[in-house]
Amino acid sequence: MKYIPTIGIECHVQLKTKTKLFSEVDNDARGKEPNSCVSPVCYALPGMLPRLNGEAIRLAILAGRAMNCEINPVSRFDRKHYFYPDSPKGFQITQFYQPIIGPGYVELPSGVKIRIEHAHLEGDAGKLTHFDTYSLVDLNRVDTPLIEIVSMPDIHSSKDAHDYCKELWRLMCHAGVTYGDLYNGNMRFDINVSIAPEGAKELGTRAEVKNLNSFKAVERAVEYEIKRQSKLLDAGEKVVQETRGWDDGAGKTTGQRSKEEAKDYRYMPEPDLPPINLSSEFIEEEASKLPLMPSDYRKKFKKIIREDIIEILLDYPELMRKIEELSQSGKESQLTAISNLFVSVLLAEEKSVEYLNDLPSAKDLIELSEMNEKKELSSTATKEVFLRLFDPQMKGRGAKNIAKELGLIQENDLGALEEIVDIVLAKPETKKAQDDFRAGEEKVIGFLVGQVMKESKGKANPSAVQDILRKKLA
Amino acid sequence: MMKIANKKVSAERLVRDALEKAKHFSDYNIFTFLNEEGALKKAREIDEKIKRGEEVGRLAGVPYALKDNFLSLEGESTASAHILEGFTSPITATAVKKLEDEGAIMIGRTNMDAFAHGSSTENSYFGPTLNAFDKERVAGGSSGGSAVAVALDIVEFATGTDTGGSIRQPASFNGVYGLKPTYGCISRYGVVAMASSTDCVGFFTKTPEDMDLLMSITAGRDPKDMTTLPDYYNADTDTGSDDSRLVPARPSSRGSGTHSAPVVADGRESSDFRARVGVIKDFDNTSVNAEIRDALKSKIEFLKSRGHEIIELDMPSLKYALSVYYIIVPAEVASNLSRYDGVRYGLRSKDSSNLDKLYENTRSEGFMPENKRRIMIGNFVLSSGFYDAYFLKAAKARTLIVEEYAKAFSDCDFILSPVSPSPAFKLGEKVNDPVAMYLEDVMSVSLNLAGVPGLTIPVGKTKDGLPIGLQIVGPRRSDKRLIEFSKELRDE
Numbered sequence: 001m002k003y004i005p006t007i008g009i010e011c012h013v014q015l016k017t018k019t020k021l022f023s024e025v026d027n028d029a030r031g032k033e034p035n036s037c038v039s040p041v042c043y044a045l046p047g048m049l050p051r052l053n054g055e056a057i058r059l060a061i062l063a064g065r066a067m068n069c070e071i072n073p074v075s076r077f078d079r080k081h082y083f084y085p086d087s088p089k090g091f092q093i094t095q096f097y098q099p100i101i102g103p104g105y106v107e108l109p110s111g112v113k114i115r116i117e118h119a120h121l122e123g124d125a126g127k128l129t130h131f132d133t134y135s136l137v138d139l140n141r142v143d144t145p146l147i148e149i150v151s152m153p154d155i156h157s158s159k160d161a162h163d164y165c166k167e168l169w170r171l172m173c174h175a176g177v178t179y180g181d182l183y184n185g186n187m188r189f190d191i192n193v194s195i196a197p198e199g200a201k202e203l204g205t206r207a208e209v210k211n212l213n214s215f216k217a218v219e220r221a222v223e224y225e226i227k228r229q230s231k232l233l234d235a236g237e238k239v240v241q242e243t244r245g246w247d248d249g250a251g252k253t254t255g256q257r258s259k260e261e262a263k264d265y266r267y268m269p270e271p272d273l274p275p276i277n278l279s280s281e282f283i284e285e286e287a288s289k290l291p292l293m294p295s296d297y298r299k300k301f302k303k304i305i306r307e308d309i310i311e312i313l314l315d316y317p318e319l320m321r322k323i324e325e326l327s328q329s330g331k332e333s334q335l336t337a338i339s340n341l342f343v344s345v346l347l348a349e350e351k352s353v354e355y356l357n358d359l360p361s362a363k364d365l366i367e368l369s370e371m372n373e374k375k376e377l378s379s380t381a382t383k384e385v386f387l388r389l390f391d392p393q394m395k396g397r398g399a400k401n402i403a404k405e406l407g408l409i410q411e412n413d414l415g416a417l418e419e420i421v422d423i424v425l426a427k428p429e430t431k432k433a434q435d436d437f438r439a440g441e442e443k444v445i446g447f448l449v450g451q452v453m454k455e456s457k458g459k460a461n462p463s464a465v466q467d468i469l470r471k472k473l474a
Numbered sequence: 475m476m477k478i479a480n481k482k483v484s485a486e487r488l489v490r491d492a493l494e495k496a497k498h499f500s501d502y503n504i505f506t507f508l509n510e511e512g513a514l515k516k517a518r519e520i521d522e523k524i525k526r527g528e529e530v531g532r533l534a535g536v537p538y539a540l541k542d543n544f545l546s547l548e549g550e551s552t553a554s555a556h557i558l559e560g561f562t563s564p565i566t567a568t569a570v571k572k573l574e575d576e577g578a579i580m581i582g583r584t585n586m587d588a589f590a591h592g593s594s595t596e597n598s599y600f601g602p603t604l605n606a607f608d609k610e611r612v613a614g615g616s617s618g619g620s621a622v623a624v625a626l627d628i629v630e631f632a633t634g635t636d637t638g639g640s641i642r643q644p645a646s647f648n649g650v651y652g653l654k655p656t657y658g659c660i661s662r663y664g665v666v667a668m669a670s671s672t673d674c675v676g677f678f679t680k681t682p683e684d685m686d687l688l689m690s691i692t693a694g695r696d697p698k699d700m701t702t703l704p705d706y707y708n709a710d711t712d713t714g715s716d717d718s719r720l721v722p723a724r725p726s727s728r729g730s731g732t733h734s735a736p737v738v739a740d741g742r743e744s745s746d747f748r749a750r751v752g753v754i755k756d757f758d759n760t761s762v763n764a765e766i767r768d769a770l771k772s773k774i775e776f777l778k779s780r781g782h783e784i785i786e787l788d789m790p791s792l793k794y795a796l797s798v799y800y801i802i803v804p805a806e807v808a809s810n811l812s813r814y815d816g817v818r819y820g821l822r823s824k825d826s827s828n829l830d831k832l833y834e835n836t837r838s839e840g841f842m843p844e845n846k847r848r849i850m851i852g853n854f855v856l857s858s859g860f861y862d863a864y865f866l867k868a869a870k871a872r873t874l875i876v877e878e879y880a881k882a883f884s885d886c887d888f889i890l891s892p893v894s895p896s897p898a899f900k901l902g903e904k905v906n907d908p909v910a911m912y913l914e915d916v917m918s919v920s921l922n923l924a925g926v927p928g929l930t931i932p933v934g935k936t937k938d939g940l941p942i943g944l945q946i947v948g949p950r951r952s953d954k955r956l957i958e959f960s961k962e963l964r965d966e
Binding site: 040043044045046047048049050051052079081083084085088089090091137264265266267268269271272273274 | 543544545551553558561563564565567662663664665666667669670671697698699700701805806808809811812813815817818819829833853856857858861865869
């Protein structure tokens with residue numbers, strides 16, 4: 001039988017605030033000792049009270065607007081209770097009843113729109129590492145601000161699930177609300193998958209797969225679930241509503257907890273935090289700080305930059321913003337050229353990630369592409385100078401100076417070129433080639449151009465040289 | 475409290491006296507920890523300062539007692555609970571810090587019902603504290619130790635917390651002043667939480683003047699407690715915009731004689747200010763002990779004779795207050811006590827074979843029966859499927875109570891009522907009857923639900939010599955006027 005899959009996705013995004021959501025302690029634990037970014041509030045000493053980080057509110061507004069969502073003027077926090085050593089308070093502070101971000105939508109590159117149900121702010125939990133006879137607790141991640149984005153069940157294929165997650169990631173990175181480091185769990189996805197026979201009015205029973213941390217894993221887990229559930233239904237069995245885990249190595253989901261075993265979180269309004277009241281002026285002022293979003297870039301550069309190049313650039317907000325900056329002063333042909341250099345040269349470099357944080361100035365990049373357009377630089381030389389622009393030791397010296405220092409500027413002065421051509425033509429070893437060419441052997445022109453290039457120590461512009469040679473040998 | 479500044483006596487003398495008295499009364503089981511070394515050291519430092527002519531704080535050298543649920547660096551901050559045994563705090567509560575910045579000296583931590591769950595201090599891991607006037611009777615609770623420490627004149631004042639009457643009831647049982655301020659007036663940071671939406675920090679004192687001084691020192695916004703209000707207490711003008719009628723408080727006046735004049739309006743001594751004092755009809759019923767009713771009646775007559783107006787109030791929602799309280803408070807209690815799991819500090823049960831056992835054993839051993847009762851009620855009312863029927867309904871009823879108080883205070887300035895249905899009861903009398911124990915709070919809990927301030931004032935004794943207290947209640951942020959008005963009720 002043919003089944004239609006229906007998928008909803010919950011995504012947790014860690015916000016890149018300086019301090020944690022509920023206390024003034026470092027929120028960036030990357031490379032730090034376990035339990036070194038922990039305040040008495042995170043540690044849940046007796047008598048400790050949460051204090052809300054205003055920066056997280058600002059980032060939530062940006063994140064919401066990036067997804068075309070309403071921002072709720074009044075939102076509140078609630079307590080979600082469970083016992084586990086990763087939760088020192090015995091509850092997570094979240095927004096269950098009145099979230100800060102209301103309905104909106106995300107548009108995929110394909111044009112498909114996925115509606116957002118809501119998104120809410122909450123504190124992250126700590127991390128446990130299990131050993132044979134003991135477990136270690138690291139509370140560095142406790143109360144790192146998260147927004148949890150809940151989609152409507154608008155997704156119907158593994159590809160759209162993949163594209164939705166990727167587009168969310170891009171939106172959050174472009175909005176500047178997260179470091180977006182998937183490997184370190186900055187964004188994590190839970191997928192809800194159900195299938196129903198084509199034409200059925202009701203949705204099937206869903207299974208939830210939790211804690212996926214790559215787009216590929218999302219895509220594979222959806223595919224696996226569709227297959228697993230189809231097999232069950234084909235065999236006349238039922239899908240059980242349950243929470244499943246993903247084994248990336250085996251490429252399988254496995255049952256963890258059924259609905260009957262589901263926890264009762266005993267939600268309760270958080271009495272230690274007053275409601276968040278946002279004036280429309282404040283919301284608008286903060287929302288106005290939202291930079292261009294992927295859809296804006298796609299629209300703007302549609303006719304200038306190849307679609308596949310734009311899609312790659314969108315994965316690197318720094319590069320996309322640089323192209324945007326270049327568009328203020330550069331010509332369209334230059335934008336095209338520099339976009340191509342970014343994708344084919346810079347991103348091919350091993351160190352490209354390091355370079356992203358400190359890109360060359362727009363002036364340098366435009367100067368470089370002008371030199372290329374004027375044929376002062378060959379395409380090989382252009383690539384070489386381009387890479388030098390990222391070199392910390394070369395930075396700020398300018399494309400022209402770097403090209404000069406490296407002796408890469410092409411000789412375009414026709415007078416000077418003619419002199420060199422004359423020298424070459426006077427050499428006895430070129431005599432035979434000249435004769436052959438005059439006799440109609442077209443391909444020896446390459447040999448002659450090469451001789452001139454050699455004489456010029458590579459600085460001559462080869463096409464200009466060919467023009468002169470043809471004239472002289474005519 | 476001004477003895478030190480007058481330089482008549484040294485801080486060290488005062489502290490030594492207080493510590494001696496504390497030891498003398500050790501059979502009352504008032505203190506869970508005596509801060510002998512620390513207090514004497516501090517006293518000597520203050521004496522040195524005075525000798526050098528340096529400025530000292532408004533409470534310089536004043537010995538005080540700290541309820542065991544305030545975090546302080548000295549001693550173990552256990553909230554008289556087994557599960558916090560061995561916990562030494564790296565943090566000082568904001569209220570404690572403000573007192574100590576003014577030179578107050580903590581001589582000991584006082585006994586209480588574990589986690590403030592109780593009305594008699596019998597639920598303490600350290601055993602009950604005895605009543606200051608009758609050793610066979612309870613101190614009241616949960617701040618029993620603090621009330622008795624002040625009543626026996628061991629200290630000048632003591633801190634308390636009031637979630638449903640825990641300051642006002644023991645104050646009335648021991649014949650001292652006890653204030654539960656407006657919710658949010660004093661920071662809760664560093665105070666072991668019972669129920670976040672009703673917990674209030676307050677004090678026990680021997681005079682209204684001392685109460686005023688302590689309030690002026692500790693009131694105000696604390697960035698570490700987002701539920702605190704701006705400092706309206708020390709503001710020049712009454713900022714209680716939600717209050718019905720403004721009765722500007724008189725500038726703080728300590729010393730003798732001032733209370734012989736009626737309450738003052740517009741900051742001037744005046745004999746023609748007339749307060750409208752509300753009396754709730756339902757409270758004058760048979761459930762209240764006859765001697766307390768008589769005391770209330772005689773105060774009403776006294777006020778009338780002074781020219782104040784008495785207004786009968788109909789407050790029908792108040793009869794639901796206890797039920798509402800015993801849904802909302804246990805819910806918050808269950809939540810706030812979740813952190814005591816044996817993983818990070820305090821008690822950890824030995825020989826637990828796995829994580830669930832560790833939780834189970836630690837919490838079974840560490841909590842008192844009353845703690846467990848409230849945790850179970852709280853978790854029940856929050857369970858999915860029951861939330862709407864219990865917690866949500868109680869939250870709605872709470873709004874009605876808030877509105878009823880607001881309405882009452884549009885008709886009157888203060889409400890005068892009993893604090894508890896009876897004077898101090900016998901030790902063990904209600905221990906096995908939780909509902910009878912909960913009924914102790916029937917007149918006090920509505921204030922906590924509404925967030926309004928209430929002050930217990932001692933008004934006399936029963937035939938058996940037990941203290942009787944009444945409470946005066948005011949609108950939110952009327953704390954200062956409340957304290958002022960209590961002077962009007964003081965017997966000559």
